Amino acid sequence: MKVTVVGAGAVGASCAEYIAIKDFASEVVLVDIKEGYAEGKAMDLMQTASLNGFDTKITGTTGDYSKTAGSDIAVITSGIPRKPGMTREELIGINAGIVKTVSSSLIEHSPNVTLIVVSNPMDTMTYLVHKTTNLPKNKIIGMGGALDSARFKYRLAEAMEAPISDIDGMVIGGHSDKGMVPLTSHATRNSIRVSEFLSTERLEQVAADTKVGGATLTGLLGTSAWYAPGAAVSALVQAIACDQKKMFPCSTYLEGEYGLNDICIGVPVILGKNGIEKIVDVPLSDAEKAKMQESAEGVTKTNGLLEI
Numbered sequence: 070m071k072v073t074v075v076g077a078g079a080v081g082a083s084c085a086e087y088i089a090i091k092d093f094a095s096e097v098v099l100v101d102i103k104e105g106y107a108e109g110k111a112m113d114l115m116q117t118a119s120l121n122g123f124d125t126k127i128t129g130t131t132g133d134y135s136k137t138a139g140s141d142i143a144v145i146t147s148g149i150p151r152k153p154g155m156t157r158e159e160l161i162g163i164n165a166g167i168v169k170t171v172s173s174s175l176i177e178h179s180p181n182v183t184l185i186v187v188s189n190p191m192d193t194m195t196y197l198v199h200k201t202t203n204l205p206k207n208k209i210i211g212m213g214g215a216l217d218s219a220r221f222k223y224r225l226a227e228a229m230e231a232p233i234s235d236i237d238g239m240v241i242g243g244h245s246d247k248g249m250v251p252l253t254s255h256a257t258r259n260s261i262r263v264s265e266f267l268s269t270e271r272l273e274q275v276a277a278d279t280k281v282g283g284a285t286l287t288g289l290l291g292t293s294a295w296y297a298p299g300a301a302v303s304a305l306v307q308a309i310a311c312d313q314k315k316m317f318p319c320s321t322y323l324e325g326e327y328g329l330n331d332i333c334i335g336v337p338v339i340l341g342k343n344g345i346e347k348i349v350d351v352p353l354s355d356a357e358k359a360k361m362q363e364s365a366e367g368v369t370k371t372n373g374l375l376e377i
């Protein structure tokens with residue numbers, strides 16, 4: 070199993086590290102545009118192998134895509150992150166060009182690759198890859214909901230003073246400060262609805278804190294987060310590489326599902342060796358349907374800024 074990660078920055082390197090530590094891939098290739106950077110990150114990570122006990126071979130290259138040839142899965146993290154006070158949507162001007170070039174170079178050398186898009190604004194970047202490449206839609210996956218759901222569970226556990234392993238919950242919709250739809254009515258603690266433990270006001274606060282999870286961290290760190298994003302990407306890569314048939318909310322191209330068309334947005338999917346193997350139709354309340362519709366309108370507006 071060969072995995073390429075483009076962008077050896079904060080998220081790309083974190084993702085490569087988690088993939089290596091989980092030890093399911095034979096090879097990880099890091100690619101960056103900055104001279105020597107991917108090579109340096111790869112060497113540093115390889116020097117953790119004997120300490121962390123993995124056999125995955127990690128190599129780096131400055132833009133030589135022939136080294137990525139035959140990749141089964143590729144992750145696109147190349148591009149700029151936001152700074153405090155910015156929205157993800159503001160990154161479109163620079164990141165769209167990068168994602169377009171990178172996806173085309175990856176596919177040229179690995180025509181059967183499954184692509185995981187991370188660069189922001191992620192739903193729009195996923196849509197861009199869908200519109201500008203010939204990959205089938207099951208092989209184009211946007212990562213956002215897996216991260217947002219992890220943050221939702223963190224906030225729920227915090228509010229209930231419960232261990233995170235007791236909590237289950239999911240966030241669908243667009244990966245944006247306003248567009249996320251935390252499914253509070255479906256979230257549970259050991260199969261008991263969280264509304265049994267938390268007041269409506271507290272649950273609303275949990276949902277609000279979840280939606281600004283990325284912005285909160287950007288404010289604290291001065292740039293956006295990388296540990297949880299890297300872990301979330303590695304979980305998707307593992308689900309595909311190991312044919313786990315796990316369910317995650319991912320951004321995928323919709324053709325009528327959830328009443329939406331011609332958009333990539335976060336919905337629950339089953340991930341296995343064929344990438345997105347199924348889109349799962351979860352029954353939503355009227356309020357959740359309205360929020361999903363509003364979220365889709367936001368993503369469509371950002372998609373309109375693309376020059377395809």
Ligand SMILES: NC(=O)c1ccc[n+]([C@@H]2O[C@H](COP(=O)([O-])OP(=O)(O)OC[C@H]3O[C@@H](n4cnc5c(N)ncnc54)[C@H](O)[C@@H]3O)[C@@H](O)[C@H]2O)c1
Pocket residue numbers: 075076077078079080081100101102103106146147148149150151160164167170171186187188189191212213216244292293294295298
């Ligand atoms: N979808 C999500 O949930 C999620 C989570 C975290 C970050 N992000 C996004 O991921 C992206 C990367 O974030 P980061 O914190 O790792 O940023 P970073 O600046 O640390 O790393 C980005 C790397 O991309 C490289 N790069 C730029 N252009 C390139 C090109 N054409 N080819 C190859 N490499 C190139 C840069 O040299 C840099 O090393 C940002 O757009 C950020 O908003 C998304």
Ligand SMILES: O=C(O)C[C@H](O)C(=O)O
Pocket residue numbers: 150151157189216244282283284286287293294298
């Ligand atoms: O918040 C960001 O800009 C990065 C990422 O989308 C995140 O949610 O951490």
